[in-house]
């Protein structure tokens with residue numbers, strides 16, 4: 043009796059087939075394989091100016107990536123970046139204000155070979171408009187990217203001088219998006235007037251379940267003017283999560299939202315606001331970056347659930 047067609051692939055064949063995205067049994071006598079379910083990536087949000095999609099969770103670098111020249115600490119930051127990209131992350135936010143962070147980002151991107159996939163968000167932070175271009179070029183070299191996706195005027199420093207230069211860079215296609223930043227509620231009325239009068243693409247503000255000042259005017263204005271919103275300090279530099287640590291996560295956060303801890307609870311609250319494009323938590327921990335990226339997967343709260351979440355935190 044003939045042996046018939048061989049249906050059991052060798053281990054090497056199976057591995058090669060899997061690497062090529064095929065069933066290891068394809069081409070043999072097996073029934074047509076079912077389409078493989080691709081793993082679910084993070085939820086994305088459209089940048090209003092272009093419709094480009096970005097994951098709802100990014101990565102901040104202030105303090106956490108300012109690790110100087112210590113090779114082990116720099117290697118750890120590269121590991122955090124690898125875990126971030128592996129989970130589908132794209133936007134990394136830094137600034138010349140953040141010490142060694144820009145060079146740590148650049149080294150990390152090169153080490154993990156992600157320079158092409160990153161959404162590079164940096165800032166100009168210098169009192170002199172004339173010195174802005176040189177600072178931007180220095181930042182670009184530290185990041186080791188051909189150009190930035192987004193440049194923001196950090197904390198509105200000399201914004202009247204920097205903004206025209208950034209807009210000219212955008213027109214010349216040396217830059218894709220232009221933005222402004224603030225944090226902790228500072229200069230909100232000035233932020234509003236710039237949003238109302240200047241053709242910016244992004245605004246970066248502090249927003250989390252306890253810092254909600256932006257909900258009254260800035261977030262509605264962002265929707266009206268079609269400006270993307272980056273939420274910084276989602277965890278109040280970690281203090282919010284440290285305070286929540288002594289409280290049990292309510293069971294409904296797990297059953298109804300799929301939260302595995304307070305970090306996901308807070309991030310889901312932030313990125314479910316209809317005006318918010320992404321939140322940018324910072325971390326030095328691979329486990330934490332994975333947890334944070336997990337907040338962009340699974341159910342998102344609706345308006346009623348957001349009220350419930352805020353009320354729950356207020357009552358603690």
Ligand SMILES: NC(=O)c1ccc[n+]([C@@H]2O[C@H](COP(=O)([O-])OP(=O)(O)OC[C@H]3O[C@@H](n4cnc5c(N)ncnc54)[C@H](OP(=O)(O)O)[C@@H]3O)[C@@H](O)[C@H]2O)c1
Nearest residue numbers: 102103104223274275276277278279280305323324325326
């Ligand atoms: N004006 C501006 O433009 C401006 C101002 C402020 C911030 N920002 C940007 O926003 C980013 C985020 O803000 P932030 O750096 O102030 O702080 P944050 O993201 O609110 O908090 C960071 C802290 O939270 C901890 N953390 C992160 N994920 C965690 C998790 N899953 N579980 C437990 N702890 C966790 C981190 O500690 P571990 O390392 O232990 O995880 C870190 O100490 C900055 O890095 C920066 O890029 C911009």
